[in-house]
Amino acid sequence: MNEIVDGLQILAPDALPILAELDSRDASVWLMPSFAEAAGPEATARVLGLPWEFVLSETASDDLLKTVDALDSAIESPLVRRRGLVHVIDVPPSNTVLPPRSLPIFLLNGRTGADKAGLAARARRMEMIMELQQRGVRNLVVLGGPDLTLPVELGQLWQDGFQCGLTIVSDDPEARQKITEWRADAGARRVTLLPAPAALLSEALHRRYTERADDRLIIRVRDAQGNRHRVDLSGRDDPEHPLLGNYELLSEAHLEYVTPEGLSSEEINGFFRDPSASWRPYAAQMPWSRDDRARNILTKALRDLDRNGPEASRMFYIRAESGAGATTFIRDLAFGAAMDGYPTLIATQAPFTPSGRGVANFITSCLNGIASAEIGKGLRQYEAPWLIVFDRSQWEGREGDIATFARQITEAGRRICIVFVTDALLPVAIYAEKRLENLCDLSHEISQDAAMDLGRHLNRFLRPLGTARDAHEWQAFFNHSLVGPAAGRSVFWIALAFWLQRQIDLAETVQGWLYEQFRQKVADPVVRRAIVDIAAMSTVRQLLPETLLPRSEDFPTRDKLSDLQSTVGALGVVRQRFDTVSHWAMIHDQLGRFLLTGLFYDAAARDSVGLTEAQNPDHLRLMVLARIASNPMIAHPDLVELAETFATSIFKIDPGQGRSEFALYWREALGALDAMPKAFRMTSRTFLHHGSISRRRIAKDDVMFPITDDERADLLRRATGDIEAALDLEYDPGGEPDLNLYNSLAHAYHDLAEVEARRGMPAEQVAALRAKANKATYSAYRLNPDNSYVLEVYARDRLIGANEDPDGAASVALEVLGIVYGAMQRETAELRRNALSRLADKAFELLLRSAGAVHDTEPSSEGEAIQQALSALGEGITGREGMSLDDFPRANRIDAAARLGHPLLRSNAQAVRLRYILACMDHPKDFALQLELLETLDGNRAILSPQLELELAILMHQRNRHHEASRRFGKLRQLWARGEHYVEVPDRLRWLIDESTGNRRQVRARIASGGDGARLHARVQELQNDRVPFRIAEFDGPQLRPGTSISGLISFGHNGPLLRPLTAG
Known part of the structure; x- marks a missing residue:
């Protein structure tokens, strides 16, 4: 007792x-x-x-x-x-x-x-x-x-x-x-x-x-004929670096059918409060189907992966307004895919940085477990595609990184579809990556018919509990505008959750009701401040770690919040625990905004939490976030990633990238960063770098930030100093790489030189600043000559230098055009086309200024030969703005390529590089010429970028020099292992081609011993018996034993050749 x-x-x-x-x-x-x-x-x-x-x-x-x-x-x-x-x-x-x-x-x-x-x-x-x-x-x-x-x-x-x-x-x-x-x-x-x-x-x-600790992981997986099987994957996750600490893998336990009557009132209300709390409402089919088209597109994409392999992997984004039900929607999509036997990972709300390699390793381990279960015995080998689903928080501010994440998985031969949620106002990075596809849009707008259908659907679950709403109540709810003051738009889905729990009626707004609950039921000043902090962090879609809660003198603040759970739960405040770390958050960022807006208009309450000076709701948010950022506990190693987020996202001032929320209060935002614990600030490369980016953006924007040149110079000097301090710190894997720092340093020194020149600094001191910019640029270029941002800075440096050296202007113009047009041919350079095109225009202008009259006679020097070639390229074109090489007349390109082949230019690396680009465009199957040009570059000891190294290795295979190609691919694989390089195989080189017919070349191979369970190797006769990997799942036949002969095609990837079936796309 x-x-x-x-x-x-x-x-x-x-x-x-x-x-x-x-x-x-x-x-x-x-x-x-x-x-x-x-x-x-x-x-x-x-x-x-x-x-x-x-x-x-x-x-x-x-x-x-x-x-x-x-x-x-x-x-x-x-x-x-x-x-x-x-x-x-x-x-x-x-x-x-x-x-x-x-x-x-x-x-x-x-x-x-x-x-x-x-x-x-x-x-x-x-x-x-x-x-x-x-x-x-x-x-x-x-x-x-x-x-x-x-x-x-x-x-x-x-x-x-x-x-x-x-x-x-x-x-x-x-x-x-x-x-x-x-x-x-x-x-x-x-x-x-x-x-x-x-x-x-x-x-x-x-x-x-x-x-009670038996938590075996049993999933549902399909075989080659679409039949579903149960497979035990327990023990497939790394116990010390568990992927499933940050993801859920939908299991059979999640998929067990639940009747509508089987859901308790706690489960139904819990679903409205937090749709990620349990999978049982999904098993009972409680989510209302909002967009069958999105489900059908996703199902088709997974079916295509069944047939076409990793090359058919897709990346989808869902554009969603805050609180518009995106979490429920993506979880319902995930549940449906798992029911169909597609293994499904869904990221938790834990703060973490997704790693493609970690996911690839986990999927491979699971595939080995599935293979050992011998499902679909007697059928062809089969690899089920995986669905990976992310809510908004994991990729916010880093949408451009999702393509790298996907590439790391597909490079391992895994078949995936990715679905992630992003803002209704699309981030710039989404436009930059054309492989990202819009799956659907979610908003608070809903038609009357749809609202009534929703009501009928939900009443199936509410009726057994006696809480169903009549048709006229649904009609009244739809007709009533449930918005907060000055919101100016519907918050239908947020209001719905509160209305169905009978927490609000139609006479009040969500914002009014929410703030009144806070004002009346939360009396303890420490708990009030804690909820305000949680609300502020939720508005920037961040969780507040429990260790950052304000300190209470009697009972721990976390316990006070827990004791008030019936109240704070009604406010949308929840505690989440991931492994051994606890966090607090609001279930919708919009609720945090409602609460802080109500607080701003309550002067007495605002004074009581130390926010008297707030000028408006956004300024109040900034003040609360700055207070959190200054907490000494944020310097703890476990919170470094969150601390860095204040520089990379929360207080980032970068209007061109959509980060201007606190631009009006930029001095206070920068001051908040400077007030963070010194032990953290001076030891984080990421923090120092992104704080410098904000300072440079402010100094560069004359329109949004009308400040004096003296203040601009101060900002830029601080930016260069912080970046140099970051470079002095040792690089940690996963941290800010040298490439990014050098690139930003070059920009900052160029901008500082420009400002100082306006301020009247002596010419030699301005030249010294430009020399520092050039040095940083060259360092970045040496690290990655394929990066389009690096190329842009490098090309700009070269053009500036050429203005001071007219004799070398033609050669510089040629080099810049080769670099710029090469980058514009790359698939990922779409967003940077305008910036790169402007550099091409400047290169042509430089050429025209330095050339004088161009005569169509035998050139007497390299410079004259270059001038003639580039003049031929631009012949008859008056406006080149926005043009890539594809837009020039083909006759001009062919003429220019012929002139670039003049004996005077055969050892000129820049001429050879541009000639290679032109040859790839106008003679895409002339592999002999392309190989000759790249080997000329290689022999001249020019910097051969990883992209060109890859193309050289593939061209050697195309020209039957397989052993040499194999050695080059071996060196490339070592390069990929040492660092991050983005390369891609051009379409013309995707397959091994029979040069006599121009068709894909069929090969014969004999299976060799060895393999990893998902891949085996075969010796390909047409590749001089070189060992080439192939995916077991792509080849028919119940057993593929060593010594078995198979026919196929050869495709090329970044790691080398891959044997594919004759039916491959």
Whole structure:
């Protein structure tokens, strides 16, 4: 029987309230020697091996450590899948880098008696104990044993203001008295005593947890004929770097059918509050079908992948207004695909940066598991396509990176469709990547017929609960305008969720109701500020980590929020926990805006939370976000990515890229960045770089930012200094690469030189600034000569330099045209076409200024030959703005190419490069000429970009020089492994061609031994018996054994040739 005596809750000895916290890894444990001695090493080790957040141990006996080391570490183990591997740590935590999922056991006193003494030992112990505070531990279990002695530091923590749920396990007869005295000294309010013997507690806790910890991962997957099968993929995820810590893989448990009557009122209301909370409403078909066309397009795309392989992989975006039901919509799409047997990953709301390689590795591991299950036995080998779904938060501000993410997966031979949500106002990066396709648009607009149909659909689920709405109520809801003040547009889907839960009526607006709930029901000033902070972070679609909540002097703020859950839940405030990190958020960013707008117009409440100076709702948001950014806790290593987001997104001033939300208050935004903890600011390359980008954008924009040249120069000097400081920092994988920094540094120095020239700086000092710009440009160009941003800066540098060297103007013009037109031929250069075209125009203008009259006679010098060739290219064209080489008359191109082949230019790398581009356009199947030109470039020791290196290797294959090509591809694969390079195979080189017919060349191959389960290799006769990989799933036949002969085609990718079936697209 449980009882409460003087604020101390005493449980029955067999009570185990800790189980729920273990499920979410929301509890930590402090082991005392008395407990370990009473329970014995084996029982103690089993308890320590449960999925705690972390363990503090006062004992480190040899027997205990040996038993801990012997704990099950098999990745198939449910415990290992839940908490990762055990790491025993006897050094300060700051000296240890733990994997994302792990169970650290901190030995407070080291491993030996000698480790207990001395300053270093005390510092190590204190740092380990401070993990309680730094991690924001919510529940702490002290395993006290029969002779209870509480750690001295425990009371000191409470006296310093730390508070958490505290459970003490001890069967000491004097435990109640000892705890009561400790509570009085420490000022602890909530303590629970579990008077269980150590051995009994150890056995019961381990047994009852492991009985319920079987979380096998069984998915539904289709075979070659579309039949569905159940496959167990347990143990396929890396236990220490789990992909499924950031994604859900829809399993059979999620797909089990639920009747409408089978949903409880809690599940239905929970679905309206947070549609990502459970899959059961989707299994009951509760989401209303809004756009069957989108579902049909996605289904067709997955079917195409069935037939055509990774080349048919697709990327779709859904353009959605805030709160318009995008989360429900994408989850319903994901559920439908999983029901059809397409393995489906859906990203959680956890803050993380998606990695294509990580997803590719996970999919490959799962495919190996599917292959070993032998589904569809007797049918052809088959690889089911995967669907990967993202809500808005994962790619916001980084939409341009999604193509790289997809490429990393398809390069591994995996078949995928990606669906992600973006803003109704499309980001610029969406326009830049033409491979992104619009799947559908979601808004708050809905027709009357659709609204009534929605009502009939939802009433099927509401009627069993007695909460169905009549037709006239649905009509009235549709007719009534439920908008916030000055919103000026419908918020139908947000209002619907509150109306169906009977939280608002038709006489009030969502904004008015929401703010009134906040004003009336949240009285505690700390909780008020916490909700304001959560709302502000939600408006920028970020979660607020629990460790950044404002501090409360009595109870922890997180517990106050939890105690008010019935109230804050109505406000749309939810707590989310990912592995061992907890966050708070509002379910819609629009709700955060409503709340902050209401706060701004309530002067008394605004004053009470320290926001008196706010000028308007947006300025108020800026002030709240700046306050959060200045919190010293944001410098913690676990929060670095969030801290960097303040520079890369929240306070970014970049109107050209759609980031002008706080442009009116740019000085305060930059000041907020400068007020962030110095320990973070001066050690983050990303932060320093993006702060510099904002300063440069402000300095460059004369219209939006009418400031003096003196202030522009100050901004640019600060920008160059910060970028150089970033370059001095060591590069960490995944951080800001040197390429981006050098490129921005070149821009900043060019801009600074321009401003200083206007301010009257001496010419030699301006020249010194331009020299620094040129040096940065060349550094970037050496790192990646294929990057269009780098090419733009490099070409601009060359043109500026040519203005000061008229004798070399023709050669520079030729070089710039070769670079620019080569970039414009690339598929991804679409957005940059105008910028690149302007550079081409400047190159032609330079040529015309330097050439004088061009005579059609035998040239006497390289410069004259170049002038004649480029003049022939532009013959008869008056306006070249926006033109690429495709737009020039073909006769002009052929004439120019012939002139570029003049003997005077055969060793001129720039002439050869432009001639190669022209040859590829006008003689696409003349592989002999193309190879000759690239080998000339290679022999002249010109910088051969990775793109040209790739084309050279493929051309060697086309010309039957297969061994040489194979060696070059080997070097290219090493290059890809060392860094990120974007290259693509041109359509003319996609397949091995029979030059005599111009058709794809059929080859014969014999299967070789070896392979990875998804791919095998074959020796291809026409490639001089070179080993070439092929995908098992693409070739018919129940078994493909070594020695079997097969026919096929050869396609080329960035890694080399690939054997494809004769039916390949």
